[in-house]
Amino acid sequence: MTRAVVLGGGFAGALAGAVLARHADDVIVIEDDHYPSGPRARRGLPQSHHSHVLVAGGARALQELLPGTLEALFARGAHHRRLPGDALILGAAGWFRRLDTGAYLISCSRGLLDQVVRQRALGAVSTWAGTRALGLVGDARRVTGVSVRREGAAPETIEADLVVDATGRRSKAPRWLAELGGAEIEELTVSSGLAYSTRVYQAPAELAGEIPAIMLHPRPARGRPGQGATLFPIEDGRWIVTLTGTRGGEPPADERGFADFARSLRDPIVADLMAAATPLGGIRPYRDTSNRRRFFERARLPAGFVAIGDAVVAVNPVHSHGMSVAALSTLRLDRELTRRGLDPAAAPELRAAMAAEAESSWRMALAQDAGPAGRREATAFEREILARRTRALLSSPELAAEFFRAQTLLPARAAKDGPAVVRALTGEPDPLLTTREAVMQYPALHAWWDALTRVRGGREPSLR
Amino acid sequence: MSLQISDSVIWQETAGGISLYHAETGDFHTLNETGSRIWELVASDGEREPIVAKLSHEFAGDNLAMSVRVLKDVQEFLGSMIERGLIEEHPA
Numbered sequence: 001m002t003r004a005v006v007l008g009g010g011f012a013g014a015l016a017g018a019v020l021a022r023h024a025d026d027v028i029v030i031e032d033d034h035y036p037s038g039p040r041a042r043r044g045l046p047q048s049h050h051s052h053v054l055v056a057g058g059a060r061a062l063q064e065l066l067p068g069t070l071e072a073l074f075a076r077g078a079h080h081r082r083l084p085g086d087a088l089i090l091g092a093a094g095w096f097r098r099l100d101t102g103a104y105l106i107s108c109s110r111g112l113l114d115q116v117v118r119q120r121a122l123g124a125v126s127t128w129a130g131t132r133a134l135g136l137v138g139d140a141r142r143v144t145g146v147s148v149r150r151e152g153a154a155p156e157t158i159e160a161d162l163v164v165d166a167t168g169r170r171s172k173a174p175r176w177l178a179e180l181g182g183a184e185i186e187e188l189t190v191s192s193g194l195a196y197s198t199r200v201y202q203a204p205a206e207l208a209g210e211i212p213a214i215m216l217h218p219r220p221a222r223g224r225p226g227q228g229a230t231l232f233p234i235e236d237g238r239w240i241v242t243l244t245g246t247r248g249g250e251p252p253a254d255e256r257g258f259a260d261f262a263r264s265l266r267d268p269i270v271a272d273l274m275a276a277a278t279p280l281g282g283i284r285p286y287r288d289t290s291n292r293r294r295f296f297e298r299a300r301l302p303a304g305f306v307a308i309g310d311a312v313v314a315v316n317p318v319h320s321h322g323m324s325v326a327a328l329s330t331l332r333l334d335r336e337l338t339r340r341g342l343d344p345a346a347a348p349e350l351r352a353a354m355a356a357e358a359e360s361s362w363r364m365a366l367a368q369d370a371g372p373a374g375r376r377e378a379t380a381f382e383r384e385i386l387a388r389r390t391r392a393l394l395s396s397p398e399l400a401a402e403f404f405r406a407q408t409l410l411p412a413r414a415a416k417d418g419p420a421v422v423r424a425l426t427g428e429p430d431p432l433l434t435t436r437e438a439v440m441q442y443p444a445l446h447a448w449w450d451a452l453t454r455v456r457g458g459r460e461p462s463l464r
Numbered sequence: 465m466s467l468q469i470s471d472s473v474i475w476q477e478t479a480g481g482i483s484l485y486h487a488e489t490g491d492f493h494t495l496n497e498t499g500s501r502i503w504e505l506v507a508s509d510g511e512r513e514p515i516v517a518k519l520s521h522e523f524a525g526d527n528l529a530m531s532v533r534v535l536k537d538v539q540e541f542l543g544s545m546i547e548r549g550l551i552e553e554h555p556a
Contacts, residue, residue, distance in 0.1 A: 381476050381483035382492050418472025421487035425474060 001025045002342050005146050005160040007133045011114060012309030012326035013166035015065055018121035019330050023337040027125040028158060030148055034129050039112035048110040049284045050198045051232055051242045056104045057409025058324020061331045066120045073116055077235025078108035083404040087213040088438060090267055093391045095438035103404035107232040136163060140181030142344060143304040161344050163305050169292060171311035182302055186295040192316035192369040194289045195250040197258060201239045201277035208237035210444035219266050225249025229262060229270040241274055244318060253285040267435060272452060289316045291365045297355040304344035306351050308333065313358035315365035324409050329357040388425045396424035466556045467506045473550050484550060502541055506551055
């Protein structure tokens with residue numbers, strides 16, 4: 001009889017449990033917390049009050065792992081928004097036009113997502129909620145199980161052929177492996193310098209289901225803090241608004257400061273929407289946004305152990321990659337186990353596969369957050385091309401597809417149309433959209449915006 | 465065989481040589497003086513043989529050994545550019 005134990009029963013752990021149930025006779029998921037009965041935030045998951053979207057690559061993987069999950073989410077009120085087809089985005093150079101790139105995101109509360117995934121993932125596994133993992137059992141050659149303590153009980157050992165660490169950013173696995181004689185695990189942390197504050201709102205009825213996703217990117221300015229905002233519709237006619245700011249420009253978590261910050265951004269549309277909606281609960285700050293990677297695949301570690309999800313690579317949450325990388329990694333785990341079987345000796349290959357699956361997200365996050373240190377100064381030609389790219393991105397289907405597909409962890413289109421990109425970069429750029437033109441792309445939002453303009457005696461709310 | 469700069473390339477003469485941008489890969493390249501001269505000849509002449517002849521005349525004069533060296537360098541450079549998709553070669 002074969003057994004696998006998963007440490008952590010969050011999003012990554014639940015998916016890992018579902019996959020392992022296809023390859024092991026017995027699967028036990030160890031979760032420190034108790035699951036809420038409904039689609040609510042979990043006590044042990046402080047970030048669950050903040051925005052969580054599934055990007056297209058992760059949504060596809062989730063659907064392949066647990067068919068029907070996306071339909072279940074939509075039935076419960078999750079929203080599908082194409083990027084930038086259903087998203088009003090103020091990029092570095094201006095407003096995006098509505099373009100179909102194949103990229104999209106799915107937006108709902110983390111509580112709903114976790115509940116739907118748990119219901120579909122944990123049917124064939126034993127879930128030990130309220131159980132604390134105390135450490136790994138075994139020696140430098142092989143992890144043979146885990147030591148756990150159930151509430152009010154003495155510590156006990158669960159033997160396992162494979163232990164999967166899905167305990168996230170704060171994983172203790174490096175220390176536990178060292179206690180068994182495993183090599184030190186190289187760890188790299190790159191600060192993003194980003195902080196954010198989040199608040200949930202009840203949307204006005206006329207906009208509840210019709211609103212595009214809204215993203216205001218920071219104004220590009222070297223040496224000044226970057227400040228931005230997102231507004232995503234979630235289930236039950238609610239919006240989740242996140243204000244972001246880098247060091248020196250962090251968004252406040254008090255009522256007045258939160259509203260003023262939103263109004264001071266490049267465009268006040270998010271502030272106007274916040275003012276039209278009803279706040280539900282308080283403003284929650286979040287600061288744990290560094291990019292952290294543990295190179296399990298580089299260390300000489302015991303057999304029978306693999307880490308997955310945020311325990312391996314946790315990027316700045318502003319990229320919205322965490323859950324999607326977890327889903328993609330679990331899909332890869334399934335394929336590796338199908339190929340290799342549940343063999344403890346195959347753990348190095350599993351660890352390498354998990355690292356490879358998180359690689360592109362890690363590189364993308366670092367390219368944005370690590371800054372230009374170590375890179376040579378761009379030439380005038382390079383700056384000119386990059387400036388033209390930034391502008392052409394707003395209206396070129398080819399450039400937008402490349403950009404948004406990468407951002408949402410979708411594979412690049414097989415045949416790239418280089419000449420079309422050249423035309424976009426060398427031709428006369430499409431005129432920039434005014435705020436009115438950008439808003440007009442979304443009829444329901446435009447109707448609301450127009451009404452607000454009339455109330456203000458013709459002064460356009462978002463024209464600055 | 466005719467040589468043609470790829471339609472996916474944007475290029476510009478700069479003080480430091482020819483600067484290139486490949487729109488499919490997103491890669492930038494800067495050519496040195498000799499590479500820039502070959503690139504200009506591809507843009508103007510578009511044939512392998514005249515390019516080699518012109519460069520051989522410019523750099524080797526009547527020196528046969530030097531001509532052989534020029535031929536080798538040009539073929540290597542063009543091979544590398546073709547491999548990277550920056551230059552395309554078609555039957556004339």
